[in-house]
Amino acid sequence: MPTILDGRKIxxxxxxxxxxxxxxxxxxxKRAPHLAIIICGDDSASHTYVGGKINACKTVGFDYTLMxxxxxxxxEKLIQHIDNLNQDPDIDGFIVQLPLPDxxxxxxxxxxxxxxKDVDGFTNQNFGSIVTxxxxxxxxxxxxxxxxxxxxxIETKGKHCVVVGASRIAGAPLSLMMMQQGLATVTVCxxxxxxxxxxxxxADILIVAVGKPGLITADMVKEGAVVIDVGTTRVDDASxxxxxxxxxxxxxxxxxxxxxxxxxxxxxxxxMTIASLLMNTLRAYEMRIS
Ligand code: NAP
Numbered sequence: 460m461p462t463i464l465d466g467r468k469i470x471x472x473x474x475x476x477x478x479x480x481x482x483x484x485x486x487x488x489k490r491a492p493h494l495a496i497i498i499c500g501d502d503s504a505s506h507t508y509v510g511g512k513i514n515a516c517k518t519v520g521f522d523y524t525l526m527x528x529x530x531x532x533x534x535e536k537l538i539q540h541i542d543n544l545n546q547d548p549d550i551d552g553f554i555v556q557l558p559l560p561d562x563x564x565x566x567x568x569x570x571x572x573x574x575x576k577d578v579d580g581f582t583n584q585n586f587g588s589i590v591t592x593x594x595x596x597x598x599x600x601x602x603x604x605x606x607x608x609x610x611x612x613i614e615t616k617g618k619h620c621v622v623v624g625a626s627r628i629a630g631a632p633l634s635l636m637m638m639q640q641g642l643a644t645v646t647v648c649x650x651x652x653x654x655x656x657x658x659x660x661x662a663d664i665l666i667v668a669v670g671k672p673g674l675i676t677a678d679m680v681k682e683g684a685v686v687i688d689v690g691t692t693r694v695d696d697a698s699x700x701x702x703x704x705x706x707x708x709x710x711x712x713x714x715x716x717x718x719x720x721x722x723x724x725x726x727x728x729x730x731m732t733i734a735s736l737l738m739n740t741l742r743a744y745e746m747r748i749s
Contacts, residue, residue: 461718462611464687466603469610470730474518477737481520492744493522494578494736495544495553499537499563500530504693505556512554515733521740524550534563538571545573552578552596552743554736557628575746578739581628589635595746596739601633603731604666604687605640606738613664613685613720615641621662623675623708625649629668629689637664655679672706677713685720689728 481491494516498509509525516523526540537555544553553576555568569577574584580598588595597605608615620643624630630647637643648658659665659679667675668689680686690708707724715721722728 461715462720464607464611464720464722464727466607466722466727466730469607470603470734472610473606473734473738474515477741478519480741485520489748490549491520491522492551492740493524493549494740495524495526495547495550496556497526497528497537497540497544497553498556499528499532499559502558505558509556511733512736515737519737521737522549530560532563534567537563537568541568541571545571545576550576551747552576552740554579576743578736578743579628580632580739586627586632589632589639592639596743597636597735598628598632599735599739600629600668600689600728600732601636602738603733603735604633604689604728605636606735607687607722607728607731608641608664608685611720615643615664618643618663619646619661620644620664620666621646621648621658622666622668623648623652623655623659624668624670624689626668630666633666633668637666667708669708671708673708673710675709675714677710677717680714680717682717683719684717686714686718687722687728688724691724691729 485491496509496512498505513523513525544550559565569581572582574582574595577585577596580596585596620637622630622634625647634645634647638645646658648655656679660681662681662684664685666687670690670692672692672694686709688707688709692706693703694706696704705725
């Protein structure tokens with residue numbers, strides 16, 4: 460039987476550690492770290508994710524500011540909000556919840572955030588800091604996955620890690636982190652990879668970040684592999700109260716018995732992403748104070 464990598468439990472452990480530091484700061488007469496979140500429009504999934512981030516701030520004792528802007532906001536106006544947050548001495552870090560409406564360039568918006576306040580770790584400088592081995596604020600989802608592996612004491616050094624998906628926020632930074640910090644031998648697969656299975660089946664550690672439920676089937680996984688499923692897709696489910704449920708990229712029921720460790724969806728990578736956001740905000744605060 461595999462060990463389930465319990466992202467909720469580890470994220471709760473991290474929240475306790477962050478809360479302890481915040482209490483110590485307050486006891487020493489200092490202010491709490493302050494996270495701001497800009498959310499654009501009324502996409503229900505985005506509001507759910509942001510709700511989770513606000514609850515996490517409340518749990519650890521961070522100050523937080525939620526800025527709701529209309530879907531029709533101009534790119535120029537959104538940039539003004541970012542500039543204001545960049546200059547606000549009371550804000551330690553902030554994020555702009557994705558996705559953004561089509562008329563707004565994600566590259567332009569994330570590129571405008573000061574790297575030292577970029578607690579999602581999306582800016583070019585923070586992305587690049589992975590390879591300079593002097594990380595500032597690491598991309599939140601990959602950071603959370605590395606932390607999960609570390610806390611379960613899963614050896615990555617010298618292992619063959621196959622990352623499926625090469626996006627700017629998940630697969631690409633993760634593959635660099637597995638190489639630089641994890642000292643793994645890394646293969647990156649993407650949409651144009653031929654014969655995906657030939658790669659995945661040789662993975663000691665298989666990390667999938669695509670957004671296609673059921674992409675990874677049991678015959679694509681090596682016996683005893685560690686499997687990390689980043690995929691989070693809403694699929695209709697009339698039996699669920701919300702009318703949907705979340706599905707990962709891995710065919711969990713069939714794949715899990717072959718693995719040594721596996722993340723569930725939900726409850727695996729998702730909570731770790733929020734925990735990373737908290738760790739990055741605390742780090743941004745500490746860098747500013749020092
Ligand atoms: P994305 O930007 O759409 O990237 C998906 C990546 O997979 C791209 O590199 C894409 O290639 C590649 N791809 C598409 N089809 C493929 C295939 N058949 N085989 C191999 N690679 C393929 O998505 P993302 O933002 O990285 O997110 C991926 C999934 O992870 C989504 O379900 C998302 O909701 C989830 N996610 C979860 C968290 C969390 O905290 N739990 C965080 C981030 C993302 P092209 O670029 O060439 O199309």
